[in-house]
Amino acid sequence: MAQRRPVFVLLAAMIGLLTLAHGWWYSVERQARKLGDREFSVQAWAQASQALLNFIAFS
Numbered sequence: 001m002a003q004r005r006p007v008f009v010l011l012a013a014m015i016g017l018l019t020l021a022h023g024w025w026y027s028v029e030r031q032a033r034k035l036g037d038r039e040f041s042v043q044a045w046a047q048a049s050q051a052l053l054n055f056i057a058f059s
Contacts (some may be wrong), residue, residue, distance in 0.1 A: 027055045 031048040 023055070024052070027052055 028048075031051050035044055035048075
């Protein structure tokens with residue numbers, strides 16, 4: 001039983017990281033869709049970065 005604990009912890013950590021990665025990717029993809037056909041300018045980059053920071057802060 002004690003030998004299974006490290007495997008469980010590793011699996012839980014991997015699932016947690018995958019969940020975080022999915023949330024980050026979804027946020028980036030959503031921002032890209034909001035841009036549509038607009039040029040990816042410095043302002044657009046700043047807005048996407050701010051949206052990502054807001055997503056991280058409030059999740």
